Amino acid sequence: xxxxxxxxxxxxxxxxxxxxxxxxxxxxxxxxxxxxxxxxxxxxxxxxxxxxxxxxxxxxxxxxxxxxxxxxxxxxxxxxxxxxxxxxxxxxxxxxxxxxxxxxxxxxxxxxxxxxxxxxxxxxxxxxxxxxxxxxxxxxxxxxxxxxxxxxxxxxxxxxxxxxxxxxxxxxxxxxxxxxxxxxxxxxxxxxxxxxxxxxxxxxxxxxxxxxxxxxxxxxxxxxxxxxxxxxxxxxxxxxxxxxxxxxxxxxxxxxxxxxxxxxxxxxxxxxxxxxxxxxxxxxxxxxxxxxxxxxxxxxxxx
Numbered sequence: 350x351x352x353x354x355x356x357x358x359x360x361x362x363x364x365x366x367x368x369x370x371x372x373x374x375x376x377x378x379x380x381x382x383x384x385x386x387x388x389x390x391x392x393x394x395x396x397x398x399x400x401x402x403x404x405x406x407x408x409x410x411x412x413x414x415x416x417x418x419x420x421x422x423x424x425x426x427x428x429x430x431x432x433x434x435x436x437x438x439x440x441x442x443x444x445x446x447x448x449x450x451x452x453x454x455x456x457x458x459x460x461x462x463x464x465x466x467x468x469x470x471x472x473x474x475x476x477x478x479x480x481x482x483x484x485x486x487x488x489x490x491x492x493x494x495x496x497x498x499x500x501x502x503x504x505x506x507x508x509x510x511x512x513x514x515x516x517x518x519x520x521x522x523x524x525x526x527x528x529x530x531x532x533x534x535x536x537x538x539x540x541x542x543x544x545x546x547x548x549x550x551x552x553x554x555x556x557x558x559x560x561x562x563x564x565x566x567x568x569x570x571x572x573x574x575x576x577x578x579x580x581x582x583x584x585x586x587x588x589x590x591x592x593x594x595x596x597x598x599x600x601x602x603x604x605x606x607x608x609x610x611x612x613x614x615x616x617x618x619x620x621x622x623x624x625x626x627x628x629x630x631x632x633x634x635x636x637x638x639x640x641x642x643x644x645x646x647x648x649x650x651x652x
Contacts, residue, residue, distance in 0.1 A: 615643025
């Protein structure tokens with residue numbers, strides 16, 4: 350198994366070695382590369398965490414207000430799954446767990462008990478160490494995951510696969526706010542709709558060309574402390590996930606409209622790792638350049 354920590358440190362050592370004889374690499378850039386290496390390690394540590402990892406999902410169900418989902422508590426861990434309708438899959442009353450959603454509240458009923466449930470809770474299942482979590486969606490929907498801390502994807506996780514740090518992919522961007530914020534609906538791979546607020550665009554220069562990306566935010570309410578970019582470039586479908594990548598940039602606290610955009614911190618949509626996620630379908634035009642920075646296809650990726 351690849352030791353990601355060793356790989357990141359070796360990559361950074363190579364960068365520092367090269368920079369020693371290159372007057373174009375500044376102390377600020379070296380500091381940025383060092384901070385990136387620490388960021389990669391933090392991302393890897395969270396993904397390795399059996400309880401928090403986004404890879405530990407055994408099954409998912411996406412629900413609308415009024416929907417119910419059930420699962421069979423007697424099922425083996427490797428075969429347990431959600432059913433939206435149990436007419437064709439009869440479950441004995443003592444083995445039945447039902448999840449109900451009315452648009453605001455979630456209720457779990459099992460073994461004669463009714464338990465109000467929220468997105469910050471875990472509901473333990475009697476099947477090994479499995480547990481259920483839920484999360485609200487943008488369109489008043491709900492997702493419910495069956496999670497396994499011993500999932501093979503977590504146990505065998507070899508670290509996220511990144512390009513070596515690319516100094517040229519750390520650029521200066523200028524935020525150009527939109528005259529009016531626009532709520533944008535994204536179709537998702539689960540057939541649902543996610544919404545984000547388009548708050549403007551960010552312009553930057555890359556490889557000598559002027560470019561821009563749409564800038565999104567969760568709600569667009571001031572004061573905004575970050576911008577989200579969902580984009581494609583010429584690496585998608587080759588060395589990076591075909592569905593696109595995303596980047597979150599923290600905005601300067603002083604309100605400056607000019608700041609660093611570091612594409613080395615770009616990561617794939619979660620669907621590159623698991624089909625259970627509800628990833629947006631990106632419609633913005635692809636950048637006419639290959640940004641060889643940030644996360645590449647996962648190790649052992651199989652489309």
